[in-house]
Amino acid sequence: xxxxxxxxxxxxxxxxxxxxxxxxxxxxxxxxxxxxxxxxxxxxxxxxxxxxxxxxxxxxxxxxxxxxxxxxxxxxxxxxxxxxxxxxxxxxxxxxxxxxxxxxxxxxxxxxxxxxxxxxxxxxxxxxxxxxxxxxxxxxxxxxxxxxxxxxxxxxxxxxxxxxxxxxxxxxxxxxxxxxxxxxxxxxxxxxxxxxxxxxxxxxxxxxxxxxxxxxxxxxxxxxxxxxxxxxxxxxxxxxxxxxxxxxxxxxxxxxxxxxxxxxxxxxxxxxxxxxxxxxxxxxxxxxxxxxxxxxxxxxxxxxxxxxxx
Numbered sequence: 001x002x003x004x005x006x007x008x009x010x011x012x013x014x015x016x017x018x019x020x021x022x023x024x025x026x027x028x029x030x031x032x033x034x035x036x037x038x039x040x041x042x043x044x045x046x047x048x049x050x051x052x053x054x055x056x057x058x059x060x061x062x063x064x065x066x067x068x069x070x071x072x073x074x075x076x077x078x079x080x081x082x083x084x085x086x087x088x089x090x091x092x093x094x095x096x097x098x099x100x101x102x103x104x105x106x107x108x109x110x111x112x113x114x115x116x117x118x119x120x121x122x123x124x125x126x127x128x129x130x131x132x133x134x135x136x137x138x139x140x141x142x143x144x145x146x147x148x149x150x151x152x153x154x155x156x157x158x159x160x161x162x163x164x165x166x167x168x169x170x171x172x173x174x175x176x177x178x179x180x181x182x183x184x185x186x187x188x189x190x191x192x193x194x195x196x197x198x199x200x201x202x203x204x205x206x207x208x209x210x211x212x213x214x215x216x217x218x219x220x221x222x223x224x225x226x227x228x229x230x231x232x233x234x235x236x237x238x239x240x241x242x243x244x245x246x247x248x249x250x251x252x253x254x255x256x257x258x259x260x261x262x263x264x265x266x267x268x269x270x271x272x273x274x275x276x277x278x279x280x281x282x283x284x285x286x287x288x289x290x291x292x293x294x295x296x297x298x299x300x301x302x303x304x305x306x307x308x309x310x
Contacts, residue, residue, distance in 0.1 A: 029303065031296050033244035034257045040237035042264035044229060045108035046272060048100060051225040053214060055100040058226065059203050060211020063096065065230025066238070067200035070193050073239045079197065080190030088181040091174045092199030098171035106164025108269070112262040113149050114168035119255035120146065121176035126250070129180055137298070144291040145259045151284030179255060182245045193242045200234070256295055259288050
């Protein structure tokens with residue numbers, strides 16, 4: 001019978017970078033890191049709307065600080081790059097810019113909801129890419145989440161938001177493909193956070209001509225928003241997320257748990273700006289949270305059963 005490694009063995013094996021976080025104790029299930037990342041991601045819409053910077057100007061400063069932050073957190077794992085990681089970097093850069101553009105063009109709620117069509121794409125592509133058995137429970141959870149999210153926007157989807165909505169849908173597709181590539185075996189051969197670092201650097205290179213010109217006229221609120229979005233909302237959050245993926249979280253599971261992000265988005269807006277969610281939004285949030293919690297508990301129980309049998 002295969003013996004499970006002890007906590008001390010895990011600590012030795014994970015002495016560098018994010019691995020030190022991932023293997024310190026089995027008390028923290030992998031999905032807990034996804035939950036933490038989703039909570040931090042959920043604050044993004046508020047700060048993007050809050051700042052007076054344009055989408056490109058904001059993307060420059062945010063991505064520059066994010067790249068530095070993630071590089072510091074994961075420096076001991078190196079900054080290797082292969083073909084799969086390079087493609088993931090491009091997808092990551094695209095989803096970042098597309099989401100900021102979408103949030104500026106349409107409502108923050110529309111942008112985050114349409115980006116979170118990602119699990120629907122994953123439901124289709126993940127079994128094909130990784131030859132996994134399709135599970136009926138996955139379909140049910142995704143459909144419940146999508147139904148819950150639709151309640152956020154009863155009577156609020158406006159025809160004039162078509163451009164922003166299409167940008168958000170494209171961001172969701174990039175998000176799903178990025179999830180898939182993080183699970184690829186070649187992604188595990190290098191620092192899994194490399195795609196986040198290089199993706200943000202790509203955004204910096206593209207946005208630099210506009211972003212550098214915006215620095216002299218930035219207000220204190222603009223600077224605060226850029227610093228928070230870069231260091232915390234992206235840098236810390238994606239470090240936690242890549243930790244979760246390195247511990248074997250399925251792409252679809254990460255996408256489902258990530259629905260916490262759009263649920264909390266209106267909560268931060270209410271707490272900071274006083275904008276009260278509608279009763280439909282509250283109902284939709286309750287449905288999504290219930291679905292995510294049930295899914296997480298079932299996955300945790302399944303994981304314990306597999307460990308007991310190993």
